[in-house]
Amino acid sequence: MKLLSILCMGVLFSLPLQANELLTELAPNATTATSSDPLTTLLDRQAALPAVEKKATDEYLQPAPLADIPTGAFGDKVRLGYQLFVNTQQLRNKYVGNELNCVNCHMNAGIKANASPLWAAYFAYPAYRKKNDKVNSFQERIQGCFSYSMNGKAPVSGAPELVAISAYSYWLGMSGLMAQYNVAGTVPELSDLELVKGAKRDDFPMPKGISDHLDIAALSQLPGRGFPKTPQPELAYSPVSRYDCVQSALSSVSW
Amino acid sequence: MKTSFYLFGILLSLPMCNVMLVNAAETSSQQAIPAAAQLCTSCHGAQGQGMGVIDPRLAGLSAEYINNQLTLFQTGKRQNPTMLAMAATVQGDNIAVVSEYFSQQPVADIPLQFRGDKVVISDPFEALAFQGDWSRVIPACTSCHDSSGVGGGQFPRLAGQEVSYLKTQLLSWQNGTRKGDVDNMMGNIAVKLTAAEIDGLSEFFANIK
Structure with missing residues (x-):
């Protein structure tokens, strides 16, 4: 009977304790449901991305709706580009080594201004990149995405995936420019070889109705082309210095 | 025999009859419903399958999600009179037990539609x-x-x-x-x-x- 009474007392004590815990939980939270509560506080110390006001003079390209992508071989490449862009995980373990899809950063399927839109990127390449210290064609820039952002293995130059993403980027940009400058007709089709180069080059077939308004330099700097500049993080990222930190912390401990 | 007599006594002394139901369920069904989840099943179904219009399905939710929601009900960030009272009955380690149990219940296999499978969507x-x-x-x-x-x-x-x-x-x-x-x-x-x-x-x- 001793065991029984001890157990029963244990049960009886534990019940009101639970109720008390509940009450103390409720009291502070009912009044302070702010952004500083621990459930929504991120461990990451990076500042939130600032919202960038659109300048009155800025005019962002408005690519044609996806329903306007033409039927046929060229249109199929554009559509494949869209599909790869929003579901890049279909290339997992082939070209993609992490859980990302392109659209995670390049929002609205690479259309949203100030989220590094494809329509702006296409007219900014070929260009020199410090990262690999050479002039990169558009497909080389996309290869960089696979190697670094996607932590994978880039498709070889001229691979159907690179042609498709180039075709999609070109189609978004060109349809947007044609709408902006009232150029009639459908987006001119380009060969695969032309598509993967990018549009920042003298021999790019730019419709006259557009080149009359924007030269190559202007096209390579379309408004809304990047991500807004963010403040420097408080701590510089460096795995090496973190190791050094641990080392110096260890050495300062008196054993 | 002495121990089982004591255990039986404890069961009878508890004001919560659902604990006894657990033992019944444990012997009758293959997958035992944990005692802590017993009360939940009276509305959400034995396998968390939901009960039509009244109660949502828990099967198919991750343990992480269920765990988090129980805490949110308890702290009033999710406001629902019934669930405020019900979530209060699951405390401490039992939160993980309940979450784990319902997250492991089966849901129908459905063909997955991925983003981009349809380029043009009319609906x-x-x-x-x-x-x-x-x-x-x-x-x-x-x-x-x-x-x-x-x-x-x-x-x-x-x-x-x-x-x-x-x-x-x-x-x-x-x-x-x-x-x-x-x-x-x-x-x-x-x-x-x-x-x-x-x-x-x-x-x-x-x-x-």
Whole structure:
């Protein structure tokens, strides 16, 4: 009977304790449901991305709706580009080594201004990149995405995936420019070889109705082309210095 | 024999009859329902399958999500009179036990629709689900709730969930009676949805079974 009474007392004590815990939980939270509560506080110390006001003079390209992508071989490449862009995980373990899809950063399927839109990127390449210290064609820039952002293995130059993403980027940009400058007709089709180069080059077939308004330099700097500049993080990222930190912390401990 | 007599005595002395039901369930069904989950099953079903209009399905939700929601009910960030009382009965280690149990219950296999499978989507709610509406800064539901809205991790499964529940939740996010996700993501999205879109999206995801 001793065991029984001890157990029963244990049960009886534990019940009101639970109720008390509940009450103390409720009291502070009912009044302070702010952004500083621990459930929504991120461990990451990076500042939130600032919202960038659109300048009155800025005019962002408005690519044609996806329903306007033409039927046929060229249109199929554009559509494949869209599909790869929003579901890049279909290339997992082939070209993609992490859980990302392109659209995670390049929002609205690479259309949203100030989220590094494809329509702006296409007219900014070929260009020199410090990262690999050479002039990169558009497909080389996309290869960089696979190697670094996607932590994978880039498709070889001229691979159907690179042609498709180039075709999609070109189609978004060109349809947007044609709408902006009232150029009639459908987006001119380009060969695969032309598509993967990018549009920042003298021999790019730019419709006259557009080149009359924007030269190559202007096209390579379309408004809304990047991500807004963010403040420097408080701590510089460096795995090496973190190791050094641990080392110096260890050495300062008196054993 | 002495020990079992004591155990029997303890069971009788407890004011919670559901503990006894556990023992009955443990002997009759193959997968034992943990004692802590017993009360939940009276509304959500023995396997968390839901009970029609009244109670949402728990099967198909991740343990992480159920765990988090129990805490949110207890702290009042999710406001629901019934669940405030019910969630209070699950405390401490039992939160993980209950979450684990329901997360392991089966849901119907559905063919997955991935983003991009359809390039042009004519149904406006399906378009919202798979492409969003960025002119109003509404991201695609499936960008977080995964292909066909099957969910995962901190994002609940929407596919096949009770339609009235989905609708109530979107309205709760809208009016602020449901909170507690990271950065009020869902609140920010829900306030941009029209009444027709809330109805349409709820129907759309409920019908994926």
